[in-house]
Amino acid sequence: MSKPINTSHRESPQSAPTDLDRSMMQRAIGLADDSSALGEVPVGAIVYDTTTGEILASAHNTREMHNNPAGHAEFSAILQACESIDDWRLNHCTLVVTLEPCPMCAGLIVNARIGRLVYGASDPKAGAVRSLFSLCDDSRLNHRCEIIAGLEQTHCSQQLTKFFRSLRDQK
Numbered sequence: 001m002s003k004p005i006n007t008s009h010r011e012s013p014q015s016a017p018t019d020l021d022r023s024m025m026q027r028a029i030g031l032a033d034d035s036s037a038l039g040e041v042p043v044g045a046i047v048y049d050t051t052t053g054e055i056l057a058s059a060h061n062t063r064e065m066h067n068n069p070a071g072h073a074e075f076s077a078i079l080q081a082c083e084s085i086d087d088w089r090l091n092h093c094t095l096v097v098t099l100e101p102c103p104m105c106a107g108l109i110v111n112a113r114i115g116r117l118v119y120g121a122s123d124p125k126a127g128a129v130r131s132l133f134s135l136c137d138d139s140r141l142n143h144r145c146e147i148i149a150g151l152e153q154t155h156c157s158q159q160l161t162k163f164f165r166s167l168r169d170q171k
């Protein structure tokens with residue numbers, strides 16, 4: 001198979017999700033549901049050990065409850081995972097998140113050396129993995145992760161649409 005022509009600095013080709021990725025995405029979707037019940041934007045994230053499948057961290061958005069602009073699900077999950085293994089390097093880990101990471105989170109993904117990233121819905125307004133920027137596999141940066149985009153994307157984006165619609169209806 002010939003490589004597609006690519007004018008950006010992206011390197012990794014799209015890989016296929018594993019069964020483990022799929023079951024972790026279901027868990028992340030459950031976390032996102034918890035998040036919306038608390039009035040937070042429904043985003044859920046899991047960090048797991050790619051080889052053993054052990055879950056190192058799970059989180060949902062907490063921006064509103066903690067008034068924390070960094071309270072994004074994947075940001076919290078990465079910090080938790082590093083704490084749990086006492087190491088800031090997560091090369092052996094997979095991050096599963098229901099929404100495409102923003103520039104802040106994509107930056108943390110690179111800095112934490114996440115090995116694999118699996119996400120659901122794309123975010124045309126803030127996505128920094130494929131939509132607006134390609135921070136997680138830019139060959140100019142010192143780390144690139146394997147990216148699987150769009151796993152359960154219909155379900156994940158419907159979750160978000162439903163949440164924002166009910167916010168509008170409340171107003």
Ligand SMILES: [Zn+2]
Pocket residue numbers: 072075101102103104105106
């Ligand atoms: Zn973010």
